[in-house]
Amino acid sequence: MNGISSGFGAWNPIAWVLLFAGVFAIAALVRSLGRVDSKRNTGQSKVFLSGNDEPADLRGLHVRGDHLYWGMVEGLAGYYRRVRALHTGVITDYVAWFVGVLGLVFVILALVR
Amino acid sequence: MNVGNVPFVVAALLVVLGLYTFLFKRNLIKLVIGISLIETGVNLFLVALGYRTAGIAPIYTLAPAGRMVLPTPQALTLTSIVIGLATTALLLSFAVFVYRHYGTLDAGKIKELQG
Amino acid sequence: MNALTVHAPVLLVAVPLLGAFATPLVGRFGRSARNVFVGSVILFTGALAGLMAAHVFGLGEPLVYVLGGADGFGVPLPSGMQVPVRILFEVDAMSAFMALITALVALAGTWYSFSYWRERSGGDLYHSLLLLLTAGIFGMELTGDMFNFFVFLEVTSIAACGLIGFRVWLKHSQEAGFKVMALYTLSGILVLLAVGLLYGEHGGLNIAYLASRVGGSLVDRIALGLLLTGLAMKAGAVPLHMWAPDAYGEAPAPTSAVLVANSQASLYGLFRILFTLYGATVSVGALGWILIAFALLTIAVGVTMALVQRDIKRLIAYSAVSQIGYMLLGVGVGLAVSVARPEFGRTAMHGGIFHMLNDAACIGLLFLASGAVIRASGTRDLNKMGGLAHRMGWTTGFFLIGALALAGVPPLNGFASKFLIYESSFRLSPILAVIAILASIMLLAVFVKVFQAAFLGPPPDGVTETPTGMLVPMAVLAVAVVLLGLFPGFFIDRLVAPAADALWSGRDIYIRAILGG
């Protein structure tokens, strides 16, 4: 009753959660068996920033929204230039799209039986 | 009087004219007029659907003998006119406020929301 | 079967409508009186939707409610002829399912509004419009009459645009209001033209009556094209989606959540027309592939455009657009194979319909959370916010749940429905599944961006946790998301399967409920 099946594969979230809990339990067990010899407030707990010192004032140091995925957006620049050009913001263009799709649907409906 | 298919032709013309206005005019007020034109065309189409040659209004009070036209499309048309009134009023109020904020009614210049 | 259940379909429209008109009057007695009134109206509506759904799902056949009389849907003339003129509501499992979705979202959105709407004036009319929108959505979902469908469509258009442009002092909301209203009106008029064509051809407006008469004639096809395009526009399918980011982005946050329910109601109308009204009279293969083409474009363009947005509301709006694509994909696959009826077609329908419920919960949650984010940071620009997680633990948690669920991360609910869509669309054509999965991964990337930009980073000054009044509706939706994710089998068996089967194989039952025989 809990799982779902597509006739091709199956999915049971409770089993998945239990499995993950088991894996986490094993991981926690392994971790608890490890050595505890790291020391706080020494060089060991310092943030490593390519060898630079950690800035004293963190204010304003934040990876902003646009900084993420700029490489990907750059790679898809051609695609984005075209797609953004479609969203002109001019209402008449939107209506033109509507009329165009309407015509296309009419043509398809006229052709099929 | 036999009107034939004339109302349907006029309705189609009105719809096409309205779409033309909507596609090729840039003034917001003209766009609203275009919408009204399409609406009028559709309303005319609905009324014409119920028309019968030489029919009289479908009201029994002091009705002369004769065939009546179909009342349902008239009721539909009335409802659609009422809705059209509300949408037109709302669109025109938006146009007023857009003009206040942007200082123009040119649809080509009112495109800050894009992308 | 008590009186309340019998009258539930009409009361679901009448009660919010009554509330909408009475709200400005009650508002005279102060803000808290108005809140109590609106809150109890929407609670009562939700209870009615639940009652009606329980009844309809138990009944196994459509519940028919005739306005103005209990003696069937025809008026007998002196000549003995039955004229099918009465307006009626016909509620089958699909309608009841949609009513449940609407009730959930409207409940959360309205309760959220009480704390969200802080302006001194205008709150009465705002809540009035919100109730009007809810009434219109219920009407679209429950009606059994094409013309009534058009009327309720226009009611939702007017109420929705009133809400989008409600804050008249904001420049962009006016621009969005005009554009959205113009496009809504255009699609509404074309739906009316289609209704007129169907009326002229078959002499009736009742969906069941029309379904029994409709064939594949030229007029029927023109009407189908108009309805298909008009409703696809109102649902926000690419390339007719341009209004959607404007509308969702510029509306007040709780309204955006309810607007999603509005789009889904249009989608419901589209499915109702394709499956129940037209059935297999026009090539289902072609129609199914039209839907699939819409779906793929919607998924791809929606998610890629979401990635580059800088405005948080607009970003969520584009991801909402992409989710419409998943519903179209599931149902389109189901429609494309609905004559051959392989088992995976039914699975695809289940996925698509289940995704409507899941999407309403996750996107609603995200819009509500974005309202809290905007309230805290005072801006909608992702480049100017950051560090909210330091002070707003609950909001962060709810946003995370919504985002992960929408991106289809197991074990949350988005994955359960997308799983069914992937597996079944793979059976039709592997390309479909590949595009759907890739887009889902990209959606996760989109929300990583939002999460990083808004919640992580150094703590900002003067930010406090969201008020409890706004957190509780978010919590309700978050609990729904988690429950739907953890027990998908239960919900599919009880809710989704009857609803999807009402479309997939319920056409004859729908017609017989009205016409008998």
Next chain:
Amino acid sequence: MNSGMSIIVRTVTRFVYGLVIIFGFYVIMHGHLTPGGGFQGGAVVASGFALLLVAFGAAGVKGRLNAHWLQTLEEVGALAFLALGLLGIGTAFFYNLLANGGGLFGAAAGSGPNTGVLNSGGTLPLMNWAVGLKVMTGIGSVVIVMLVAGREKEAE
């Protein structure tokens, strides 16, 4: 700001205004018998309001037409309509409880051409009045709001 139009228009408006409103009420009253009804009659009455506004200007009618009160009456009209619908909920929503029952608007009206009985139609005439109230006040307040919205700019 010039309030209103010339003396000729104003004088004619004084004469015509009452007639327009009475005609509107007539159309509402006879909505169930003759062409027209709540919406049309309400629109006629509202056109009377618009006439006043055009002739006397926004300032000239400030005391007579109050948008606030119009909006309240609009809500009352809508609520009355819904309440009339709920009146028949014993049978079905919008069930015509009063028709053919004697009493208020309860006279039986025959089928086919007749001379028209004002006291017939059951809840229909009452609904016409509710709709008429809503429409006349609704359109009236829309006209006022739009006129004021247009004038504000000039006053600045």
